[in-house]
Amino acid sequence: MVCVCFILCHSDICGGVLTGLSGVITSPDYPDNYPNNAECHWLIRAAPHTHIRLMFTDFQLESQECNFDYVAVLDGNGIEEQFRHYCGTTKPPDITSSSNELHVIFKSDFNIGARGFKAHFSSGECQDVFKAVRSNITSPRYPEMYPNNIICQWNIQLPPGFRIKMFFRDLELEEKNSLTEQCDYDYVSVYDGQNESNKLLGKWCGTEIPSPVMSSKNNLLLVLVTDRDTASKGFSVFYIG
Template sequence: IRGVKVKRLLMKLVVLMPQVQGVKCGGVLSALHGNFSSPNFPGLYPYDTECTWLIVVTEGSSVLLTFSHFDLEYHNRCDYDYIKIYNGASKDQGNLLGTFCGKSSPPQFTSSWHVMSIIFHSDKHVASHGFSAAYQKDVCGGVLTGLSGVITSPDYPENYPNNAECHWIIQAAPNSVVKLVFIDLQMENNVACNFDYVAIFDGPTLGDAHLSRYCGNMEPPDIISSTHELLVVFKSDFNIGGRGFKAYFYSAECQEVYTAVKGNFSSPQYPNFYPNNIKCQWTIQLPPGYRIKVFFLDLDLEGRNSLTDGCDYDHLAAFDGGNEKASLLGKWCGREMPSPIISSGNKLLLVLHTDRNTANRGFSVVYIGGKAALGAWSCFFLFLWVCC
């Protein structure tokens, strides 16, 4: 079902691609690598133009985009002539990687899935020489800058290839940290992990502090960086393989833990649209003997799947404990307004999952904790519990 939805989006975008009369402008790029440029490059591009390039590589890989020349009319908000780069086929703001103009070339971008789209726009005044860019299928490694994401070994969950080496640099916002959580690891085993391994460095280079190295069937603990960057290196030798690994990464604003007796939180960027393609977790962890009640103030997510009537796309889930293995208290999407939920113990987890297209306002909640045993404060909490 999900594949059908993606294919429909691709077909829709191709049909809607604008073309400039007499000038080659936009199209679908599906080779392993290639080049494209603004109309008439390196001459002046035409006025009043809009072109869309849709790059589609093999599913399971990503797109690496690099600009070699860049010269567009400058505006401090890039309102006149500009390039917009999207992480996917959709024009949703949650997929927007950046808007660029002037003479400063955009940085190198790596998509988080196998589709990337680039829109070039010019207005009715002032023309420059435009841009030239190259793309390639990037099966292993890249710079990852989202609030959260997934890293897997090549060909996961199939066996990874021999003689492979991949480097992922995870960049969170400045003054933030990165959390890396492994959910699967199955590689060639060796006491010192000298053959096949995944290694973690506390920074963007191999010269930064080496945090850990894993192989075999180890279950790595959660890893938290001391800065806003983390380097993950995967390497395999010439023989013996395995399924590889799968790990989630989170920036600080996408992995929160609350220990106060009462509080509130909301989805990233609320009340503006949340980002696409994220998985964020909020853990409420109170002292033993406490229970937690959560009240929903707002919920506005992508709606239900019309075929299954399920929350198969963007959804918010609540678990009666500190992880996703705990009992499910509820799963919501669309504009449903959940009733208050109550934990059976002192921990409760909320998880927001968004897919690669369609973003809405998100959610906002408040919570309060209280002791199960009666006492002066507990009676006050019981009053809040019943009346609120």
């Protein structure tokens, strides 16, 4: 790539090909303001026949008119309608790819920056959306050791009127931090709705099987977060609507 610079040249490295089960994407210099004239292309690639979920957790771009700075998300199958531009402070919705590839593009123009964005993705066995009235969910590679450094999300979305009861059949995660007595390393958590802004119903680690949890409505979110070392067998849960 040839870069022509007149006054200041930004050598920010951004973009790339991401193939992990989960990961994070941020604008250059995040959480400081992104540079002008930035252009980043990420290609997220999951295992064949699996999908990718992309969730923005922070989003602050220049203006509500997307012809200045924007984030664009292109589904891997190239369907034109799936190519959306996002800007300003309107956080993009959670996006699930229709194929095993998702392109994310960030562009800024010649002036006026902002904090930028942070998004995380999960793919393959690290994410799913369940619409069946009952099913099992297990951590990636269960009953083998789960990977380090992952954030996985599983959504259960049943028709209105349903509530969801979830039972833990097995739980083996890294133990609590002995200093804080909290699940600071690896944990599984459950939210009463579609995303983490909903009420937290529980957060667990170690090997003590939690009591069943019950949603108040027809959606439940199960999240697994692991840190950089020490893994274990993971979990197996069963839910019924």
